[in-house]
Amino acid sequence: MEVDAGVQPSISHTTRAPRGQDKHGREYYFVDDAEFDAKIAAGDFLEWAHVHGRRYGTSRQAIEARIAAGGDVVLEIDWQGALQIQRQFPNAILVFVLPPSWEELRARLQRRGEDTPEVIELRLANAREELAQVKHFDYVIINEVFERALFDLKTIVHAQRLRYTAQKTARAETFQALGID
Numbered sequence: 001m002e003v004d005a006g007v008q009p010s011i012s013h014t015t016r017a018p019r020g021q022d023k024h025g026r027e028y029y030f031v032d033d034a035e036f037d038a039k040i041a042a043g044d045f046l047e048w049a050h051v052h053g054r055r056y057g058t059s060r061q062a063i064e065a066r067i068a069a070g071g072d073v074v075l076e077i078d079w080q081g082a083l084q085i086q087r088q089f090p091n092a093i094l095v096f097v098l099p100p101s102w103e104e105l106r107a108r109l110q111r112r113g114e115d116t117p118e119v120i121e122l123r124l125a126n127a128r129e130e131l132a133q134v135k136h137f138d139y140v141i142i143n144e145v146f147e148r149a150l151f152d153l154k155t156i157v158h159a160q161r162l163r164y165t166a167q168k169t170a171r172a173e174t175f176q177a178l179g180i181d
Helices: 033-041 060-068 079-088 102-112 117-136 146-161 164-170 172-177
Strands: 012-014 028-030 045-051 054-059 095-098 139-142
Touching: 033 045, 033 054, 045 060, 045 079, 054 060, 054 079, 079 117, 095 117, 095 146, 102 117, 139 146, 146 164, 164 172
Parallel strands: 012 028, 095 139
Antiparallel strands: 012 054, 045 054
């Protein structure tokens, strides 16, 4: 996001409590179970899922507004939500970010210093099922060296912007001037 103004984050709703430096409306919209249930009932989420004992959901209104404005839509969500999005938007591109190893995943969770040992073990146990879903994704980035992973993500975003349908929308005047429909 720092190197590409066209990429803006989607801020999910969650029933988990803030941790560390989390700020409501920046990392997540922190809501209680009743409010989350109300949003589900109202159809406010494009997708939602249970993840690590909590629920997370993506605002339908925020995403539809971004699509209507012609902006890129990048969601940082788990595999359950990604597959829900792909069913609704068949042209969605799914990118799975893998850790370089189980040992490094454990070390990163521990270095965060925000989770209890029990939560870390739950996350690692859940990761087995999560990582098995990688086969459903279009691209895979192995986040071993952050700069390389960022380059890979920028490359995917740039390549998607060069697809015929994206170019025809973004550069409609050029296509029209060339008589291409």
